Amino acid sequence: MTVESTAARKPRRSSGTKRAAGAASAAKAAAATAQNAEPQLVQLLTPEGERVESAENAEFAPFVADITTEDLRGLYRDMVLTRRFDGEATALQRQGELGLWASLLGQEAAQIGSGRALRDDDYVFPTYREHGVAWCRGVDPTNLLGMFRGVNHGGWDPTINNFHLYTIVIGSQTLHATGYAMGVAKDGADSAVIAYFGDGASSQGDVAEAFTFSAVYNSPVVFFCQNNQWAISEPTERQMRVPLYQRAQGFGFPGVRVDGNDVLACLAVTRWALERARRGEGPTLVEAFTYRMGAHTTSDDPTKYRRDEETAAWEAKDPILRLKAHLLATGGADEAFFEGLEAESETLGKRVREVVRAMPDPDTMAIFENVYADGHALVDEERAQFAAYLASFEEGH
């Protein structure tokens, strides 16, 4: 992908050990070990595509007992099309059609697995990278591109798909999700709410406050953290000293670490957490342990801060290849299926390209629209003044 040759670069961690020994660095090393040791996580499908049974997954496996081979092909299709859309958007940014793009490459399983666990009446609060979840909610993927092209700040009506607008300020939406969930509980509804955020966002005060509020009000919200290991250039060691999912314990609700590259495990764990919420058992923290294969956004250059070896190790855990291996090994899909999907991907990519290029700039006077619901004298005044100013050019002809 975007990773250039880094053969000459020293492993990042080696420079850290050069610094002073002693208690501080020992603690640091211990923290790093806690973060980077092969984590205990819920996995149902190995990187080789084999179904596994274990003590860790026994509680969760029943939540996907109903998943048929056809369902598996559906999950595979979701991930492939999402990746294709994402790749197309990245290309469109490189071609100057988008001002910025935040790629989800590598995180398809976390997003499709959790997204497909949701019911229509559940409500989703995404960050700005949840393109796969948007796909699951039925939001037309081209609608996600308006904000990155610079024609709007949203581009879809959140109330239609119960999929809130992307939130760019890190972690803010976890509080909105909590408040919304408080409302769901007040309404006596059995809907659930899911809030997406990243490992970097877990450092934000708002996320801690969301944990506090949801715990004390026992709100039906699932905090779905995609730990993709990097917050732009900051590794998880710069965000935390204990594994992220363990944080939930301090707030009084369960936390689970799931293999974020295993779509089946993500589906199972999210269903489990959503059911807890629906039963009135309050919030859950799900840490989907995954990896951002590309850059943070198209403005970022990951070759400056991470090693090829690390990326290569995660490539071997690719969520799509894993399910493909499983489908092939079990006879769940044949070549015709994969070929058909390839053709569908190309059609999607073509449509995305065409729609983006045809996206009109907004009308100039849209600047003044929807600033207030009830109107505002100053906005009215400035709108009239600016309209008169623009009109003055036309009168000049």
Added chain:
Amino acid sequence: MAVEKMSIAKALNESLRKALETDPKVLIMGEDVGKLGGVFRITDGLQKDFGEERVIDTPLAESGIVGTAIGLALRGYRPVVEIQFDGFVFPAYDQIVTQLAKMHARALGKIKMPVVVRIPYAGGIGAVEHHSESPEALFAHVPGLKVVSPSNASDAYWMLQQAILSDDPVIFFEPKRRYWDKGEVDVDAIPDALHAARVAREGTDITLAAYGPMVKVCLEAAAAAAEEGKSVEVVDLRSMSPIDFDGLQVSVEKTRRLVVVHEAPVFLGTGAEIAARITERCFYHLEAPVLRVGGFHAPYPPARLEDEYLPGLDRVLDAVDRSLAY
């Protein structure tokens, strides 16, 4: 007759009670608003009568209070949140500015944000640090927010209900040193529009424009000036976003002089905006430059100095004299 004499605090309490009775979607949220009834007792008795599901004691986390209020508004509720003191609003400032103010615009109008943020503000009660600030300009500067402040019991009663009815987020600044001032409230009246300025005292020589806690000071200044034969008009702006420039213009075109008075620091404050706009609108009517009286570009001082810091009768009258001397 439905005219009752009550304090501003009581008027606010009655207003919240009315809003809770009228609309089951109205919620009160904040630190200590339940059993205690708020540190100023503005929510006194409300939890007892409306229950813990409507009058919600929250964790001690301002960003959380406003952030969850946003989520509740998305679910169809109309939260009225209390920030305990002016200086404590800043942990919530991010949620207010980056989220609450912009949600309606970002959603191209598909989402409404009927959230009221009540903030007891300004000085004069001998409090410690962070309990006496006037940050209204910081909020009025933000597109998407509306900012108001009542100066009397009737406005306290009516403006708060109007703010709760508004589909826009309203920052509702309550002049805490006036909480115990009493006035008549006609609970059957048809109130003034929420963002309309009101002539609090008629005069012909000069206009004093103020809002919130400084309206009373200006009325006292006008009374003192009258003894010297000066006719001072006092305009209670009531709203800092939007500002009723049309209403103020009428007064200034009559008196031809304007002094703006507020507690907040003068530099880049509400008075600066008013001076600029009124100068633009009334350039040929003005006999003197618009003058401002307000706080200094310094942190709010310790309580023993606040009488010197806060604009009082003398500083307002001094500005009146300076304006009339042109």
